[in-house]
Amino acid sequence: xxxxxxxxxxxxxxxxxxxxxxxxxxxxxxxxxxxxxxxxxxxxxxxxxxxxxxxxxxxxxxxxxxxxxxxxxxxxxxxxxxxxxxxxxxxxxxxxxxxxxxxxxxxxxxxxxxxxxxxxxxxxxxxxxxxxxxxxxxxxxxxxxxxxxxxxx
Amino acid sequence: xxxxxxxxxxxxxxxxxxxxxxxxxxxxxxxxxxxxxxxxxxxxxxxxxxxxxxxxxxxxxxxxxxxxxxxxxxxxxxxxxxxxxxxxxxxxxxxxxxxxxxxxxxxxxxxxxxxxxxxxxxxxxxxxxxxxxxxxxxxxxxxxxxxxxxxxxxxxxxxxxxxxxxxxxxxxxxxxxxxxxxxxxxxxxxxxxxxxxxxxxxxxxx
Numbered sequence: 005x006x007x008x009x010x011x012x013x014x015x016x017x018x019x020x021x022x023x024x025x026x027x028x029x030x031x032x033x034x035x036x037x038x039x040x041x042x043x044x045x046x047x048x049x050x051x052x053x054x055x056x057x058x059x060x061x062x063x064x065x066x067x068x069x070x071x072x073x074x075x076x077x078x079x080x081x082x083x084x085x086x087x088x089x090x091x092x093x094x095x096x097x098x099x100x101x102x103x104x105x106x107x108x109x110x111x112x113x114x115x116x117x118x119x120x121x122x123x124x125x126x127x128x129x130x131x132x133x134x135x136x137x138x139x140x141x142x143x144x145x146x147x148x149x150x151x152x153x154x155x156x157x
Numbered sequence: 158x159x160x161x162x163x164x165x166x167x168x169x170x171x172x173x174x175x176x177x178x179x180x181x182x183x184x185x186x187x188x189x190x191x192x193x194x195x196x197x198x199x200x201x202x203x204x205x206x207x208x209x210x211x212x213x214x215x216x217x218x219x220x221x222x223x224x225x226x227x228x229x230x231x232x233x234x235x236x237x238x239x240x241x242x243x244x245x246x247x248x249x250x251x252x253x254x255x256x257x258x259x260x261x262x263x264x265x266x267x268x269x270x271x272x273x274x275x276x277x278x279x280x281x282x283x284x285x286x287x288x289x290x291x292x293x294x295x296x297x298x299x300x301x302x303x304x305x306x307x308x309x310x311x312x313x314x315x316x317x318x319x320x321x322x323x324x325x326x327x328x329x330x331x332x333x334x335x336x337x338x339x340x341x342x343x344x345x346x347x348x349x350x351x352x353x354x355x356x357x358x359x360x361x362x363x
Binding site: 010011013016017019020021022023024025026027028029030033034035037038039041042044045046053059061062077114136137138153154155156157 | 171174176179180183184187188189190191192195202203205206207208209210212213214215216217219238239241242243245246276277279280281283284287298299301302304327328331334335340344
């Protein structure tokens with residue numbers, strides 16, 4: 005471990021010099037978007053955050069060689085009690101609320117809601133997909149209300 | 158007043174709604190996010206989307222951070238995962254371009270990436286430590302590592318400090334730096350543990 009050499013004044017200074025030199029300048033546009041993210045702090049107490057518990061892009065052989073584009077990407081978000089599972093294809097998003105049941109699902113970008121869908125009696129819904137920007141789903145059904153973690157599709 | 162030098166108090170303040178504290182966190186860690194993204198050579202638009210996703214994730218994660226000192230590692234891990242997802246998604250939408258993306262990385266490249274991320278964490282700890290030092294000590298260290306180098310005579314003039322005391326003061330400042338919460342936390346190795354949140358695939362790079 006390189007840090008073991010930090011007890012040596014010269015080497016510590018040297019690494020400090022590298023640390024300062026390597027910190028990239030961040031464009032103001034990126035900084036300002038990052039500051040703006042704070043506005044998305046959830047203040048709605050009823051809306052539970054569903055964290056990403058499964059992503060086929062990551063959990064299934066991220067680095068395995070093979071023909072990409074074969075299987076659609078599948079993701080699962082969960083609050084513990086309520087989950088939403090989605091499959092992302094080029095055409096759009098197909099999803100299901102778990103436990104299955106009727107509900108409303110809204111696709112949200114940083115600009116606000118952009119699409120909505122009604123989940124049928126088995127919890128299935130379909131939404132269009134957006135570009136690479138971060139999105140999240142907001143779901144409400146009998147079992148409760150949730151908001152998924154942000155993610156890029 | 159929020160103690161803006163300690164990550165822990167910034168995280169606590171931000172999670173209870175202090176926007177100023179949030180902005181401080183952004184100032185401090187935006188370069189870290191960018192330095193990780195840069196290693197994956199994403200296109201500008203993708204890089205900005207990844208950055209934004211990481212910050213949105215952090216906003217929602219603020220309340221559940223158990224060990225604020227591990228925040229740099231959480232940021233590195235989350236950023237890296239989003240970069241990998243982006244590269245992967247890219248392959249799915251452009252399946253006829255097998256040359257592009259992460260799967261072309263051979264083992265040596267991956268080892269190098271890992272090494273890069275570890276260095277990013279190490280360097281962030283030093284930059285954080287520097288911010289945690291009193292103004293005078295920070296100023297001296299900044300002059301000592303300035304590029305191009307600044308002579309002791311010039312440092313003496315700028316800081317109103319006798320040339321003869323620069324050497325001993327330098328040693329004291331470095332000791333202080335080693336004793337800052339950020340550097341201690343890093344040396345403790347706490348940053349590899351308990352980062353909380355998005356680390357279920359921490360072994361993805363094997």
